Amino acid sequence: MRKKFLSLVERDSVAELSAYFAALPAGKPLDRQEEMVLLEYYPEAAVTSYINRFRLSEDAEIVFIDKAPGKHRRAYINFYGLRPTTQKFIIDKHLDNAALDFAHMRHFDDVDYLIEHGSPTVIRVYIQDNALANDKQVLKLLHHDNAGLFKAYVDNGRYISDDVQKAIVTENNLNAFNALVFYYHRRFKKKARNLTWDQMVEKEVHDVALSEQMQQLVFDSGSRMFIESMLRTTPLAPAIQKLMFDRNFDAEFFKLHVEVLYGVAGYRFEPELEEKLFKLLASKDFDDCLAKFRLRDDLSFVRCASANAVAKYIKDVWLSDEAQVALFARGNVDLAKKLISRYSSEHGLCMQAEIKLVEIYSPEVIKLYVDFHTMCSEALAKLGIKSPETLAFYYTKHAY
Secondary structure: OOHHHHHHHHOOOHHHHHHHHHHOOOOOOOOHHHHHHHHHHOOHHHHHHHHOOOOOOHHHHHHHHHHOOHHHHHHHHHHHOOOHHHHHHHHHOOOHHHHHHHHHHOOOOOHHHHHHHOOHHHHHHHHHHOOOOOHHHHHHHHOOOOOHHHHHHHHOOOOOOHHHHHHHHHOOOHHHHHHHHHHHHHHHHHHOOOOOHHHHHHOOOOOOOOOHHHHHHHHHHOOHHHHHHHHHHOOOOHHHHHHHHHOOOOHHHHHHHHHHHOOHHHOOOOHHHHHHHHHHHHHOOOHHHHHHHHOOOHHHHHHHOOHHHHHHHHOOOOOOHHHHHHHHHOOOHHHHHHHHOOOOOOOOOOHHHHHHHHHHOOHHHHHHHHOOOOOOHHHHHHHHHHOHHHHHHHHHHOOO
């Protein structure tokens, strides 16, 4: 041990120690024993002077990181990082403050060791700033005793491969599955507006829904909880929509899916399946679950929904021109009468609806409308051919 160094320590001369360290030749740091003496004594200004010039030896670094105040520790980590042995030391000893400082500024050399032995607090901070390198590490996180860590990783927008997703389903890990699909659902509502499934595939918008293969795996699992969770959150690929019908899913599953997702971000079933969907819901009197969707597309709703659902709907909503025509085209007299009762002399049907009314309905129904409102010339021409008596009645109400 250098006599001058030892004498300065014994004299407690911090200023002289600092000057001594500043004058040491480059590449000539204290030896391990001298560093240990310095750290045991720990004059802050002198230690600062030393670490500004030299990195500590392996053993001394461990002592330093355990003893140093935060500002010294952070300055040292920022400049030198930490050796792998020191990283494992702070993990094993649960020196969370030191580990958090390191996680914010540097990458751990052995992330597997961190996940296996680190505290949840440190792991959470690390995965907030860093993506894991491979599926092996993600699976370790998935299997961690603290289930919230995997959710935190997903919520940070990290990529979860199909292999990891398969493990989630096959291992029946509902918490992890919910973390994934609800994250996708939030992304879907923001990112996939007005995109069809094919457009999402074409544009490679992957982080808004489970892939078709994963959706198939969930259905094949037979787990009601997994299936319901997916139906609450995930737009279905066309093949999976069809699969629901092919496997004769209970109408309750369709209702659950529709009342949460239908019409969100433009999502809907394929045209040939949509009519089957609406008819199935109507057969069980479940049409009310389309409450949100029908405000986006009243035409599809009045064309396919049950009479009761349509009757409730038109009590409070003005139909678009196309929906007026579609409702009359159903040929349901009660619905036609209910629609007519919504109008007044100041607010009448569109021209195309008036024509459809004349083409399909009896003079009794037509009179309900012409009793208070005029008709377009094309509708009147058709009325004259169909029922001259009704046309004569019309002119008793409305002069030439």
